[in-house]
Amino acid sequence: MLKLIVSLSPHQLGKNSVEKLMYGVIIALIPMLIASVWFYGWGAIVVSLTAVISAIVFEFLISKYILKIGNTIGDGSAALTGLLLAFNLPSNLPIWLIIIGVFVAIVIGKMSFGGLGNNPFNPALVGRVFLLISWPVQMTSWPIPSPASEKFLGYTDVVTGSTLLGQMSEAMRNGESMKVFSDRIPNYFEILTGSVGGSIGEIAGFVLIAGFVYMLARKVITWHIPISILSTVFIFSGILWLVNPEKFIIPFFHLFSGGMLFSAIFMATDYVTSPMSKKGQIVFGVGIGILTIVIRIWGAFPEGVSFAILLMNATVPIINMYMKPKRFGETIKEK
Amino acid sequence: MLKTFAKGGIHPPENKFSADKKVERLPIPKKVSVPVSQHIGAPSKVIVKKGDIVKTGQLIAEQSGFVSANIHSPVSGKVFKIDLVTDTSGYRHQAIIINVEGDEWDEKIDRSEDLKRDFDFSSEQIIKKIQQAGIVGLGGATFPSHIKLMPPKDTKAEILIINGVECEPYLTSDHRLMLEKGEEILVGIQILMKALRVEKASIGIENNKQDAIYNLKKLVKNYKNIDIVSLKVQYPQGGEKQLIKAITGREVSSGALPIVVGAVVHNVGTAYAVYEAVQKNKALIERVVTITGKSVTKPGNYLVRFGTPIKDLIDAAGGLPEDTGKIIGGGPMMGKALNTTDIPIAKGTSGILILPKEESKRREVKPCIRCAKCIEVCPMGLEPYLLMTLAEKAMHERSEKEDVMDCIECGSCSYTCPSDRPLLDYIRLGKTQVGAMRRAKSMK
Ligand code: SF4
Numbered sequence: 001m002l003k004l005i006v007s008l009s010p011h012q013l014g015k016n017s018v019e020k021l022m023y024g025v026i027i028a029l030i031p032m033l034i035a036s037v038w039f040y041g042w043g044a045i046v047v048s049l050t051a052v053i054s055a056i057v058f059e060f061l062i063s064k065y066i067l068k069i070g071n072t073i074g075d076g077s078a079a080l081t082g083l084l085l086a087f088n089l090p091s092n093l094p095i096w097l098i099i100i101g102v103f104v105a106i107v108i109g110k111m112s113f114g115g116l117g118n119n120p121f122n123p124a125l126v127g128r129v130f131l132l133i134s135w136p137v138q139m140t141s142w143p144i145p146s147p148a149s150e151k152f153l154g155y156t157d158v159v160t161g162s163t164l165l166g167q168m169s170e171a172m173r174n175g176e177s178m179k180v181f182s183d184r185i186p187n188y189f190e191i192l193t194g195s196v197g198g199s200i201g202e203i204a205g206f207v208l209i210a211g212f213v214y215m216l217a218r219k220v221i222t223w224h225i226p227i228s229i230l231s232t233v234f235i236f237s238g239i240l241w242l243v244n245p246e247k248f249i250i251p252f253f254h255l256f257s258g259g260m261l262f263s264a265i266f267m268a269t270d271y272v273t274s275p276m277s278k279k280g281q282i283v284f285g286v287g288i289g290i291l292t293i294v295i296r297i298w299g300a301f302p303e304g305v306s307f308a309i310l311l312m313n314a315t316v317p318i319i320n321m322y323m324k325p326k327r328f329g330e331t332i333k334e335k
Numbered sequence: 336m337l338k339t340f341a342k343g344g345i346h347p348p349e350n351k352f353s354a355d356k357k358v359e360r361l362p363i364p365k366k367v368s369v370p371v372s373q374h375i376g377a378p379s380k381v382i383v384k385k386g387d388i389v390k391t392g393q394l395i396a397e398q399s400g401f402v403s404a405n406i407h408s409p410v411s412g413k414v415f416k417i418d419l420v421t422d423t424s425g426y427r428h429q430a431i432i433i434n435v436e437g438d439e440w441d442e443k444i445d446r447s448e449d450l451k452r453d454f455d456f457s458s459e460q461i462i463k464k465i466q467q468a469g470i471v472g473l474g475g476a477t478f479p480s481h482i483k484l485m486p487p488k489d490t491k492a493e494i495l496i497i498n499g500v501e502c503e504p505y506l507t508s509d510h511r512l513m514l515e516k517g518e519e520i521l522v523g524i525q526i527l528m529k530a531l532r533v534e535k536a537s538i539g540i541e542n543n544k545q546d547a548i549y550n551l552k553k554l555v556k557n558y559k560n561i562d563i564v565s566l567k568v569q570y571p572q573g574g575e576k577q578l579i580k581a582i583t584g585r586e587v588s589s590g591a592l593p594i595v596v597g598a599v600v601h602n603v604g605t606a607y608a609v610y611e612a613v614q615k616n617k618a619l620i621e622r623v624v625t626i627t628g629k630s631v632t633k634p635g636n637y638l639v640r641f642g643t644p645i646k647d648l649i650d651a652a653g654g655l656p657e658d659t660g661k662i663i664g665g666g667p668m669m670g671k672a673l674n675t676t677d678i679p680i681a682k683g684t685s686g687i688l689i690l691p692k693e694e695s696k697r698r699e700v701k702p703c704i705r706c707a708k709c710i711e712v713c714p715m716g717l718e719p720y721l722l723m724t725l726a727e728k729a730m731h732e733r734s735e736k737e738d739v740m741d742c743i744e745c746g747s748c749s750y751t752c753p754s755d756r757p758l759l760d761y762i763r764l765g766k767t768q769v770g771a772m773r774r775a776k777s778m779k
């Protein structure tokens with residue numbers, strides 16, 4: 001007699017999978033990797049590969065032998081965390097530091113909470129901030145990019161300098177007029193095409209935006225978080241600039257400098273650590289935007305976006321509690 | 336821009352293999368088992384006994400309560416026995432088993448194929464006829480139709496909405512009906528409009544059934560105040576609240592009936608049954624059923640007498656495929672998996688879908704990655720991931736606050752989840768528990 005399977009509806013499932021989503025993000029990052037190799041040479045590859053491989057190894061060991069939840073590396077999330085961390089690092093960071101960063105990201109930031117889906121903070125950012133606080137010198141001496149058309153750089157043969165944001169912080173501390181400062185930095189076309197120093201992921205804004213469009217088209221993420229962060233940054237810094245253009249720099253600077261674009265598109269949109277409803281995602285984005293500018297202008301660190309995201313990560317449970325999706329028929333429901 | 340409902344929804348592959356297959360008559364079997372609960376509400380009361388001779392269309396079980404429906408003999412012959420039979424619900428229920436002899440119809444029924452346009456009945460007479468004919472919602476909900484035609488005192492129906500959406504993948508019975516019985520449906524709609532005393536009716540049809548839209552648009556010219564509305568293809572467009580939203584732009588609030596926004600929804604199949612009942616005195620004894628599936632050799636649409644075992648339908652479609660894993664009564668999104676091929680076809684059986692083994696297996700469940708995709712697709716604006724967690728933790732009071740009872744069980748959340756979480760299974764559990772909790776409260 002034929003054995004029929006009986007189970008509850010739906011009897012048909014869609015084609016979504018965790019792997020597809022994770023690899024979707026990774027694919028969106030590949031052009032960035034190529035761009036950063038172009039500007040930073042082999043260092044970008046060395047850092048990225050080290051981070052990805054060590055992330056996979058750590059995740060494998062912990063999931064299999066400590067959490068005993070089976071091998072979870074296949075879902076691509078460990079590789080993605082490694083890659084994201086790498087993009088937050090200078091391309092000349094020593095290998096042992098990278099491995100420490102990945103350890104903190106994967107083992108403490110993710111697996112100690114029970115693995116994928118349970119961690120409250122973005123693991124890659126946990127790793128990055130740990131490194132930044134513990135090894136500030138190594139973490140803030142950035143290689144000066146040099147397009148491969150001029151000279152292809154090896155892993156160690158780099159000249160280091162500070163980032164645009166570092167330069168701005170210093171200029172502000174010295175009381176230099178922001179108008180004067182704006183004139184001596186590269187123009188925005190140069191910034192967007194990637195010829196300023198910074199982490200691997202801070203290069204080539206155009207390529208980043210292409211990655212964003214790709215993820216939107218593949219429905220990996222929605223626009224809500226990145227757009228709300230970027231518009232808040234623009235509006236908030238724009239107001240400051242209108243109030244006092246001597247003291248505050250024009251808003252474009254904040255949008256295109258440092259890890260702003262990269263973090264808004266790739267770091268803040270981490271599923272696990274961002275709010276669930278669209279309303280909540282917008283509140284989250286606005287919060288990140290405001291905190292970033294506050295830290296950049298009044299804080300001790302030149303770059304604030306990582307801290308801003310981590311702080312907002314902490315508010316996600318509260319946001320989820322109060323920011324519900326609009327229920328069907330709610331408009332006429334009397335409470 | 337084509338109309339659709341406001342939020343959520345998915346686009347499962349359509350797989351409408353039988354869309355171009357004309358409706359054929361399935362031969363009457365030697366024996367039928369007619370379940371007495373083919374509708375939502377109280378089971379009907381059997382009024383025949385073993386050995387009785389019955390004619391096709393003769394009343395054999397009566398409505399037994401306000402929400403209930405009459406049942407008529409789908410065949411002529413001799414009542415063999417009254418016994419328990421597994422029906423499409425998967426449970427054993429009382430059924431009238433009849434040994435078929437010939438096909439002799441009740442004399443009152445007009446069996447001609449001629450179209451009968453004119454009618455001269457009052458609203459009350461129409462409702463009475465529909466009630467007597469045992470008509471229930473043929474889209475799958477099987478709610479007794481006459482009740483929906485009697486709006487509560489303090490409400491007023493303004494528009495009749497006819498559901499020709501057929502948003503479930505694979506199914507094509509409504510599609511075929513709209514192509515082959517377009518004019519009968521339109522007359523049925525006029526009868527329903529008269530019964531409801533409304534001046535306006537809209538037929539909502541998804542854009543993937545261009546031929547049906549074309550056919551009805553052509554025919555509707557001779558009928559007043561009926562609109563054909565083409566809708567964007569989006570599941571679950573056929574959900575009652577979703578369809579009302581798509582057509583009128585109004586949202587029926589949580590727990591309320593469509594009539595609060597002045598709408599009454601009936602299925603196209605129901606409109607056709609109404610035509611037959613009112614114009615031809617024919618009770619509901621048969622329906623169009625789609626038999627389909629990827630490995631089915633001859634998918635098709637058949638006019639089937641109720642009580643016919645699904646086995647007969649499967650045989651007509653070329654037999655059960657080797658790789659069969661699941662047999663589903665209804666569509667893949669909301670249908671029920673059946674455990675034998677002896678189950679009789681009933682009023683709510685819009686289709687039989689056969690799924691191959693590899694599509695029948697559940698996938699491995701992974702942890703929730705909080706991607707919010709389930710929220711994005713939920714047409715009711717719920718948070719399926721949260722409702723699942725609450726059900727798992729038996730936090731039913733919180734579930735109630737999170738509006739679990741609004742879930743229409745469309746399955747869009749489970750369909751979409753990248754971690755293959757059985758969201759709807761748990762949400763159903765939550766609904767059952769909250770329902771029990773509410774009943775317990777009202778008893779006190
Ligand atoms: S779709 Fe699945 S993985 Fe995504 S939030 Fe909902 S339950 Fe979690």
Ligand code: SF4
Pocket residue numbers: 712713714715716717718719741742743744745746747748749758759762
């Ligand atoms: S929660 Fe209910 S209504 Fe919402 S998608 Fe899931 S099954 Fe459909």
